[in-house]
Structures are given as structure tokens and as C-alpha cells.
Amino acid sequence: MPVPASDAIASDVGHGALGIRYGLRPFRDLLSETVGQRHLWVEMRPKKLVTAWATEGGGVWSWAVSETFDGVVLDVVGVRTLTETLARVEAQALATAGKFYYSGTTLYIHLMGDAVPSATSVVVEFGVHIGTHGVVQPVLGVDRLANGSFEAWTGAAPDGWTVTSGVSAGTITVDKTTSDPLEGSYAARVTFAAATGAMRIRQDFTTLVAGQVYRFSGAYRITGAAGILAAIYIDDAGTNFVLPDGRTIGASTQVFTDTSNDGAWRRFAFDFLCPAWGTLRASLFAQVVTGTLTGTVDFDDVRLSPIYRFAYYEPLLNVDSIPTVEAARADSFWGEMSSALGSLSLLNGGGRLEPLLAAYDWLGADAIIRVGGRYQLGGNETLMDDCPVIASGKLGAPTVTDSAVSFDLEDDRKLLLRTLPTRTYNDNSGTGAYQPADRGRSRALLWGTKTGIRPVQYDIHTTGGGPVSLGSYEVADCTDWPAIGLAWMDYVYWYTDEDAALVRSAARRVAVGSTGASSIVESLPTGRFDVLHDMRPIILTDENNKLHFDIGGAVLVAAPSTTWPPYPLSGLPTYDPTSLCSEITYWMNTIAGTSDIRCIFKDVTQKVQIERDSGTLNLRCATGADVQMGIWAILGFNVTADRTGSLGYLADRVFTSPAGDQILRIDARGYGDDGAGTYTGTASAVIEKAPDIGRFILREILKVPASAINLPSFVAARTGAKPCSLYIGSPRTVSDVFSELETSGNFDFVLNGGVWYCLPRDTSTPAGTPALVDADFLSFGSHYDPEDLYGTVRLTYNDAPDSDELTEMGEVSAAAVALRHGRPDQRAFATCLRDKADATYPLSGSRLEAIAAQAQVKRRRFRFSTKGKALQVPVGGKILLTRSRGLDTTGALSSLLVRVISKRDDWTRWVSDVEAIEVV
């Protein structure tokens, strides 16, 4: 008769008790169940600015935490500064630079570069946990396994794992499989072919912390003959083993074994106390003990995470206000993304929450929402390691009433509305613009090869003490990528005038290669360079190239060649044309039959000097014949009088013009990869492919943590991607930039469950694509949208950094579209592709052709509501539709593949409202 303690979750293994639970059905399958419990878990992270730090030495600082709520000292779940997000570790000794450790009473932080906390702002984030059920759940740390998702392989070997086998009969092999992996694209598969023996897939750890609780979790699947088993071990490399209770050490013992060969994914979760071992080995194990059997054992989604605390999730979540998650594209192509996350409401009986709300900073605090559940009829619950994040966002200002506290929630996709570049030239943030016209201008961002970039002068530079200051310039803002910066500066051009710069006239510019040490000093890590000499182009013609002089006899006329490209005055950088001074020197000696006359430029005076070692040298500035065609004005000599009676004559005026009067443009290669090839897969390569650029923006500029980016999907999208050239010199939204990258690369940047993915747009049906049938639809409708059809498609690429007028483009028209559908309309698609061959011409194989193929074919759209199955499909994801009635020539839909363009997930009702378009 007594009421059961809870309708959902017991206080047992997984909720504080150590030990093993296995044979668990995964969350993924719960989505397809017509009966089941749904649980929501929310971690809110209110913040506090902490200033009272005490030094611990070695760059470590401590703060005694006395923050309590409900009698519990709050858990510290995050530490941030203006520039850092510290990673949490399990021991004080592990708190190296960039990390923090929380003992439960004292917080230890170690900032990068041993920075002093008082020199910056250190914000501490606390964990406040609420849910639909009152239960104790683990606070899981970052996965310590490498490649636990089995997405990375080298041949038949999973990266990061060691594979060993003992075969008594037949063959046992390990390889990746694409057959319905539990997550990602691959799972690891151990195959037994009439075999007896075992295969072990393991990783060794030497830095786990003794006495710390860890969770070793994952999934396995057994198919084939009865008698094939899956198991796990935790041991010290072969002698001592953690027993299934998670605390006791004993002789060789599997933590569990399972022989359920029904071909279904099952999960395990083993919470154990880490022994004081030098090496801890975590092993996945597949075995045929007796007989020679054939079958497979698969493993996927394996993790080893510290459990920092078991936190009580108080059942305060008001079920009427669980947020809905909305996301949509503006159109069926790559229109900008929009999103919304609704609000969150907590029960506030007794006014307990007011002190908590008043004590901390909630506005902008992170909120992470996870979903789980329990299978019907006493089936297993989904443990926290299998409760996916359905949304992560920022809390708005709380609204407090006597009965409830509600927060508006800002979806993490809101970062799509942020503006790039993130910095401007101003006087208050360290980098001001020297020229008034540049003040307030965006500090540009650059990926790939771009020509004609106008650098911004941010400072002055004076060479050799000369009277006229030259400039220090920035090509692109490398603040967020300081160790590497730009890959290369190919050329710095001095143009004669703005018009010449706009059209990039080779006949009216001087080019200085980046190795031209005598003209510029570059700094790739900062994306900057200093100008050492005014390399302003001098164009000689027959009207201004005459130099009259004598060496004690008749007047001689030297005439530097007018066939050279424009001359710089001086300097001999590697790629420069011969400088004017050298040319004058050559011609004066040639004409005079001497070798000791020199025309030189002096840094200290910034004037030209013409001199000779001995004998006579007179400059006929005023009296030479045809002096009106003389070169004297260019060189800075007055033409009012000859210069005689000396062996050296300094020009009357400086040559150097102020930096602001010089017209510079740069050809450069944008951000370079690091030595590990983090973004490109190749050490020090130029980051120029759309998926790589997108990931760089997320990680380095928008500071999205690595854990929130699905690396394999970005790496996979890189294959076949074409080089791009993206210069962002004026404000654009991230959404706009992403849209351009997506159009360029034919993929979608997708935020799903708090993790960013890069999903290709193709006609494939990925493993795990939900298949909806008649019984799944709560509502259904279909239609055609004229906005999906265009008679003319135009594609732009490789736009000029300083003028939209120089954007390159291609176009393709289909008259039949207007004839059949009354849609002669034109649609332009912007890309940042670099090369014409990839973008528009020849048409075959180009992006233009591919986009036109979609935009000029009518496609069906579907709107429907469905229970469960589509909840985890993101915008850009795919669904298979089967229905006895539908918009089709047969009157029915049969496994029709559609792509989601907008959806609204209602996690209270477990319902998705979807709009999708058929995949062609």
C-alpha cells in the first residue's frame, strides 16, 4: 500500500553507488518507443566574480569556497577569465596552466602564463541542478579516452587504442564498421570467423587520480552464434583488477560479461574508485570461450570520465514551461539560420530561490539541458552518460514571483547573430588607427589567398632617424591566433593612386616581396609589417627621365630606362625591380665612362644624394638642355640652380612621403595552421577550406570549446572541399558568413545537442536516419513553395576585399523553369570559392551547376508533427517518410528522403513539428 519512493529512478549504481550496470537499452532507442518515461535535467551555472585569491606558488592561486545553497557547498563547474576558459582536473597536482581543481572546499586555479588573477577578472561558475525528477546524478568531467567514438582509424586499427588478440582457432579480426553505429559514422567491430579466442581493445592511463571516482561507459552489440561474449576490464596492466563493485581489487575478473546476441546495442556504465596504480588499463573485450563460433561484437561511444560529484537534481522543473527548441533556415538553400529556446520556469515554493538568485550573476549564465528517460514496465533508465544535451544556452534575467522563477533562454545558436570581425581600431582597446578615416574600422579577418588587401596603419615607424615617419600596418587581426598568425605575405604593393590600386594595375605599382627586408619588416604571427622605405612608384617617361651633369667637360645626359616597370626610389629587395637610384647610378657611369658615381638614398635625411669619389661632378639642374624633361623634381633637387663645386650633392627636399599618402595593397595568405595541422590536417598549411574555416571561427574567434565541436564531421567534410578566399573587413553576422561557407562547400553547419556538426548535403541516407510511418504522424501536410525555384542562378566568388564591384561571378539560366512554373526569377548565391574552375567555369562540375540543379527542379515540401523519432534530427538532417497518403504520383510516400529546413521540438510533449524538403 505505501507509495513508492519515486516513479523513476532508484538510488543505486549510477547514482552514487559504485559498480556496474550493463545490458542497458540506449537513449537512441527510447525515442522510438511509444511508451516510456521522459526525464529532463538542467544544469544552470550562475557566476560570481572572485577577487580574494591567495597564492599557492608556482602560478597556482586558491580561494576557499563557502558558497552554499540548501546546506550544500556548491560545486564549482567552471572558471573563466576574459581570455580563458579553464579546464577542470581531478587533483591539485594536475592544475597546470589553463586548468582548475576544486577540492569541494577550496578552488585552485592556474591561469595561462602564470598570470595573476588580480590582473584580470576571474569568474567562477557554480552548478545548480534541477530536473523533472528528484534524483542524484553524477557530474561528469571531460572524457579521458582518445577516439572512444571510434571515428578515427588508420587502416584497420582504431587510433588511440591498442589491440591484442589470443586466437586458438579460426580468425579474429578488428576493423571499423558503418553498420548502424550507435553514434557517428563508425563503430569498432571484432569479427569471429569459426574462431576460439579473444580480442582486447585497450587504452592505458598514467595520470588518473587515485581515490577519484571515474565512469567507464559505452555501448556494445553482439550478433551471431550464442556464446560470443562482450566484457570490460579495469586493471593495472594484468595483475590486479577492479572488481564489479567498483571499489575492491582482486584477481583477474571481468567487470561484466554479456552474451546477449540479439544484435541490439546495449550500454554499460561502470563507476569505480581509481586505485593507486601507476598504470590503469581500460579494456573492451570480446571472446569465444568454447567452441568455434562465428559472429561479431561491436563497440561504440566509449568514454572514461571523472565524476566530480554526485549532485542532487531537485525536481523543481515546472513541467508546463520546459523550453521548446526551435531552429530554421530562411529558405531551402543556405539561408541564414534562426533559432529560439523559449523559457525555463522553476517552482519557487517557500521562497528558497530568492537568496540564490540574489547572490550570483545569472544573466548570461550557461544552462545545459539534457534529456533522458526510462523504458516501460520497469525497463532501464538512461544513465547520465547517455542523456544527450538537447539544448545549451544562456539564461536571461530571472523573473521572480512567489510561486515561480522564470528565465528567458538564449540558444547557443544566438552566436550566429554575433558580428565578425569582433574587433575594431579604436583608441581604447590597444590598437588604434593612425589615419582618421580608419578609426572605428573593423580589424579584418583573413582565410585563404586574397589579393589587394588594404592594410590599416596602426602606428608609425621611423627608419634611421629620418624626419618623416613611415607606417606600421596590420593586414589582418591575429589576436585570436597569436602563435601562428598569417601563413604568408606574398607581396606588398605601392600604387601610384587609388584608381590604380582598385584595378590592381601592374603598370602603376611597385611590388615588394615579403622577404624584402630592406623595404618592410613583416611579422606573420601578428599579421603586421613595418615600412622601412617609401616604395612609392615612380613612372619614368621620355618627359621626365633626363639627368644632366658633367664631370669636368661637356654636359652629359643620363636617361634611365622608361621600359622598366615603375621604379621604387631605392632598396633592393629580392623581388623588386631595379631601383631608380641604381638605374641612375648605372646610366651616369655608363654615359660618363666612370665607375665611381653613385646615386643613393640616405635614410637619415630621407634625401637622394649624388656623389663621386674623386675628380669633378656637377649637376646641371637648371642649365641642362631640355631641363624641363629632367628628373630633378622627382629626386628632390631644385631646378633653380646647378649644383657645382663639390663631389656630393644632397637633394633639397626629402623623398619620403607620409605614410598616409602612400597607397598600399597586400597579397597575402590568411591564417596558417599550426605544426599539428589542427585545422587542415597538414602542418602549417593555409586554412582555406570551408569546413576548416568554419571550425576556426567557432573555436578561435567565437571561443566555442572543443568538446562542443564534432571533429570527425568537420574532418570528413574537408575531403574534396575546394580552396576558399575569405576576407572579412567590414561587419557581417556569423550567420551570413556561415551561409557563404555552407554554399561554398555544400554542407550545413548544425548545432545539435550543444555540439556543432558539419553535415554534407548529398543524397545519401546516413545510418540511423529516422524512418517515419503512418502511425508516427500527429499531423501531416505537403506543398510546393515557389521560393524553391529560380529560372536564373547566379554565383559569386572570390570577391575583392575592398570593392564589391570586383566580385567575380557566373550565371546559368533555364528557360523551361519560367515556362513550366512561371518562375523567371533570379537568385544570387554568394560563395567564397577562390578559383573560377571550382565556382563557375567550366560549368560541368562547378558549384554553380550543382546549385542550379537544385534551384531549377521543383521539390516537395512537407510539414508534419511526430512523436519522438525526429527529436534528435537537426535542421539539415534527414528523415525517411513513408505514408499511405502523400504528394506523389502514386498517391503514397515510400521511404522518401527529406531534409529538415525548420523544426520545433517540444520536449514536454516529446513532439517535433517539422518542415522538410525532398532531397534531389
Place this chain on the structure above:
Amino acid sequence: MAGTPRLCVTNRIQTPATVLTSSSSQAGQPVSRLKDQLRSKAWRSALGWTIVAGFNNKIDFNRGGVKVATIAAGTYATGALLAAAIVTALEAADATPAWAVDYNAGAGAYKFGIGGDLAFTLLWSSGANTATACHKELGFAVSDTASSTWFGGANAVYQSRHWVKADLVTAAEVLGGIVVNHNSGAGGTYTLQGNATDAWSSPTVNQTLAGDATIRIAFISTQTLRYWRLVIDDCGNALGYGEVGIWYAGPYTQPGVSYAIGLTKAWEELSEVTVAISGAHFQDEKARRPTWSLNWSEILEADRAILAAAFALVPAGRCFFFSFDAVTTPTDTEYGFLVEGVSETLTSGLYFDVALPTFAGALG
């Protein structure tokens, strides 16, 4: 269902002035959780063995004379750690033998073994410190052993005994103890102790609570004492910790007559059903909340006043225990709350009807 109803509406454990302490607790689940009426908001002991001086830290033994080993107070998460502490204690008490203590002596047995290279006797029963010995923590029976060089514990053990203590600040009447949301299943023993002082060698009240996996309960003769303690003896619980959601210690209200025939029990269905176009349906499974409706009919003014006073302490939403038949089946006791107010009807010059429209079970 009828008999002797009792209302337990004054939980002295949750009284603001009451000071709660425990032998140990986990970071996220301190003993202050017991002040909250939410049943899932529980106190939880530290994992493993907690050794407390004056509670469970002694080993009396005879090896060349009667000696006592004192284990260092503290929390030992694993049997191996406790075994090492016991060796240290034995060596301190008698340095001559080479002592050896291990856990899990038999494969997977989760038992302690105590031994030395010289024979000795464990004085679990006759030792001077039996009341504070750790025999239960080590899985030994309460009896002296014969002389030997090795003794294996009889029982698998995973944790120590635990206690939770309430200082009521001033002596107050307690007539019963109830525990729900404990983690002992049908095993383990919960003992309610009461004493005038904070000394527990021979408490005035030492009452085992009877019950099952859902509830442990006992009513006692009236005692007005300041200190109350709940001792949890569940060393064989493989979960490795003790947990209590609600601990009630306080008086009860018992009207002179039982409630009337016609008690109804209903289930409030919290699950939700969604129907697809095709007619297929989906269930979002949630708990069923039991509710009871009952009334006292034709009762005298004295009983009316008793009930009115009790219900006045538990306005709608405030949880209390209602024992439907405290004498015959005390485990027929429910933890719940009033959804709406109680009504009284004067039926004649002497008699009243008191209706309790909805007493709803507290979930979660």
C-alpha cells in the same frame, strides 16, 4: 481498513531549532537534507566505512594478555583502506605479531580476514569495549573467537554502521519514529535511540523500527528527551552507503475513534496520452499518485478538537504521516499532504463530521 489511525504532524527533526549531525555525509547530500519534506532530497553517508570514536572504533583481543586496538577515526572508502588502518591499530596495541588484515579474503566474497603470525583471540563479546567494537563493520558475529592465527569474517560487508543525530535543543516529546526513502531494501536495521544527554552507551530509548523496503516505523511510549539518534546497521548493503529521505521523530495525534467506513482510495493518473492521425497512441509515462478520501463521522467535540489541532499544523502541501492502523499494521502508514482543507460539520448538538477530502501521496 480501519483500526487505530494516527497522524504524525509534528516532525521534530524538521523543526528549525533542531541541530542535525551525522557520522558522515557526502558533499552533495548533507544531513540538513532531512529538514526538507521532499522525499528524494536525502541524506547520504560517505561511501564505505566511517569509523567514529566511541561508536565503532575498537577491537578487543587477547594475545599474551587482553589488549585493545583503536582504529583511527575517519572515512575509508574501500575495504583495503580500512584493513590497512586496522593493521596499524593492531600494531599499536601489540607490536609483537606480524599482523595481516585483508578484505575480500575469498574471491568475490567481500569479507574481512584478520590474522597474525601468533595465535590470538578476538573478544567481540566479552571485551571491555564491546559497545564500541567494530565487529559489525568487519562482518563478524558478536561472539568471542577461539585462539587462532586467522579469522575470517562471517558476512560480506560493504560499509559501516551510520548514525544521524538530532539535538532538539530542549527536551521534547517523541512517540514514534518513521523512516522512508531509505536504501536498505528489506534488510538492515534502523534503531531509534533517545537520551537526555549526548551519550549513547545505554540510551533511554533504543527501539528498532519495523518495516520493509518502503518504510520503517515504530511507536513508543512517551519520552521527553533532548537527544535522538537514528542508527543504521546495514553493513551488508552492497550500495556502500546509507541513505534516508525522511526521518520522522515526534508525537502523534490519535482521535478516540477511527475514521468512518467509506474510505476511498483513488489514483491520479499523471501520464499523458497523445493520439496520432492513424489512431495510434503514445504514452508519456508518469507516476500514479494515490489519493485517499475519508471522514470521521459523528465524533465528539474532544475528538474534533484533536483533529482540528492536528490538521492546523499541516496546511495544504505540508507533508505528514498518516497511519491508517497504527496498532495492527503500522506499515500501513502513508506520507502525503492535504490537497484541500478539512471540513467540519456539526451534525447534532453533540456530534461532528470531519471530512478529509483529499490526502495525496507525496511522490518524488
